[in-house]
Amino acid sequence: MxxxxxxxxxxxxxxxxxxxxxxxxxxxxxxxxxxxxxxxxxxxxxxxxxxxHRPDPILSALAHYRRGKNKRSIGAELAWINHWPNPKKLRSYKEFNLYWEGAFDEAEHCGFRLEEFVLDKNLSPSRLGKILRARNIRGILLPPSGDVAPNLGDFVWDEFCIVRFGHSVSYPHAHLVSSDQLTDGLIAHENIWENGCRRIGLVTSAKAHTRFSAGFLFSQMKRDSGQQLPALILMQDKSDDDQRLLAAWLKKNKPGHPDRCHRTTRSAQ
Missing domain, CATH: 1.10.260 (434 Repressor (Amino-terminal Domain))
Known part of the structure; x- marks a missing residue:
């Protein structure tokens, strides 16, 4: 070997x-x-x-200290706080896993190490704060919260530099990194329309923390009234109820079928 x-x-x-x-x-x-x-x-x-070549975060911090008389001591680690009830589920979502991979690679490129901390019964927010201070970790990355809002208790945020991923984590107020969901929704509707589809519907969840719907509906407003379907918002609490709501919505609004979209596109070509 x-x-x-x-x-x-x-x-x-x-x-x-x-x-x-x-x-x-x-x-x-x-x-x-x-x-x-x-x-x-x-x-x-x-x-x-x-x-x-990789920057040395210790030397970079020392240079910053000399220039700005920053009195904080120097650290070379960043914390990724996983606050999901099922921690493994967070990175099972492709987009959220890409957040982790991108942050990890960029941290490494800049000479830092990104470490994941899982909040559970063995690691409370207050204990996590003590660990981070003891290890002099001053940078925190907060991934999206999913369906359950994180309960971070009495964590003292003022002592850290923080970046949030996505709009689902509304607190603490800090720098935010997110996809342009509004533009994504607008482009989605426009592209489906360009592919020949008409009467394009939107089915979403009441638990979705997204601006995608706003972009989608804004694009839909540019079409005549016969092409504007009301969005269906499902609660996702009881699947049987959601199925009945979906069946009734389809029967009433009759959105365009994907097969008809392809046929319309082929005939136009």
Missing amino acids: SSTLPKSHVTLRDVASQLDVSHTTFSRALRDDPQISKAMREQVQKTAREMG
Whole structure:
């Protein structure tokens, strides 16, 4: 069985030497300083990627401390807080798993390590806060909450930098990363229409924390009244009730059938 030795750390001076530029110029180009020419910035960043250079978060924090007299100590970890009742279900959703993978890769690229903390009966919010402070983890990522709003109790948010994923986590008020759900809904309706479908319906859930419906219905408003179907909102509490509601909605509104959409598109071609 073969083993691979870890690569030695590629320093700023290593890459600067490869490009025959000063380490100061290299550092400024890597930070996308506009006073460095675009060609030089692109060359520096390309070479840094190829050589496997990664910023050192400890040194970056130290430099920030020297420049801004930041009195906080230095850390190199970030926390991903999984607050789902069934923790494994969170990343079973493709979009949410991509959030994790993207955050993990970007953290690694910037020299940090992203660690998941699962809130359960063994790890309360208050205990988690103590652990994060003890390990000097000051950055927190909050993934979407799903159907159940997270109960984060008396967690002291003011001591941390926080990023939320999606609109389902309404508190704490912090930076938000989300897909453009409103535009997604608008594009969905427009693309289905372009494929020849008419009387396009929307069936959604009362538990869905999304702006997709708003975009979809806004696009639908541009069509004549005969093409505007009321949305059906299901509660998802009792499947039998939802099935009856769906059957009644289909019978009353008669949305376009996908097969007819394809036939309309083919005949138009």
